[in-house]
Amino acid sequence: MKASTLSFFAAVIAVLVGMSWGIVMALSHDHSAMPAHAHLNLLGWVSLFLFGIYYRLHPPLDVSRIAMMQVWIWIVGTIVLTVGVAMIHAGNKAGEPFAGIGSFVVLGDMLLFGWLVVRYERRAAA
Ligand code: HEM
Ligand code: HEM
Numbered sequence: 001m002k003a004s005t006l007s008f009f010a011a012v013i014a015v016l017v018g019m020s021w022g023i024v025m026a027l028s029h030d031h032s033a034m035p036a037h038a039h040l041n042l043l044g045w046v047s048l049f050l051f052g053i054y055y056r057l058h059p060p061l062d063v064s065r066i067a068m069m070q071v072w073i074w075i076v077g078t079i080v081l082t083v084g085v086a087m088i089h090a091g092n093k094a095g096e097p098f099a100g101i102g103s104f105v106v107l108g109d110m111l112l113f114g115w116l117v118v119r120y121e122r123r124a125a126a
Helices: 004-030 034-057 065-089 095-124
Strands: none
Touching: 004 034, 004 065, 004 095, 034 095, 065 095
């Protein structure tokens, strides 16, 4: 599978869960999970779809193992962060390490993506 294909699949799953969660929040008039819903949609749907577009635009990168790894790390980090933030806002302090670890996983993974972009763009310009 290409990195972009995995990104698009995971993004659609994230937004289906995220939208359903939004509807549950709206119907229940309980918006306490709002930050978890927001970050599932923003890290899961928006960011993953953007990674997918970048990889699809650059076929050599799209078939590389490092791009595939970057997408998988992002998926795992997003799930860990979302679960942690949801637990915190449900009043469970045990969510804090999950939110913290998830944050650094996605931050580190964004640095990896940034490095891939810089490397690719420099090669393309040369
Ligand atoms: C069926 C679709 C959706 C429903 C029903 C829904 C519902 C909600 C609800 C009820 C809130 C809480 C609002 C508040 O307490 O102020 C919220 C917040 C939020 N949602 Fe959604 N949402 C949906 C889709 C999305 C999508 C696709 C995204 C991102 C691409 C998104 C991003 C956000 C953000 C960023 C916030 C926080 C806004 C703020 O800071 O006030 N939502 N959503
Ligand atoms: C390492 C990744 C990230 C961390 C640790 C993080 C952390 C946070 C925190 C602590 C808040 C305040 C939540 C509250 O008041 O309860 C927040 C709000 C927000 N963040 Fe992030 N964020 C991250 C990535 C992003 C990204 C990539 C986007 C957009 C693409 C984004 C968009 C927002 C928005 C729209 C809000 C206001 C809505 C809300 O309160 O949930 N964040 N973020």
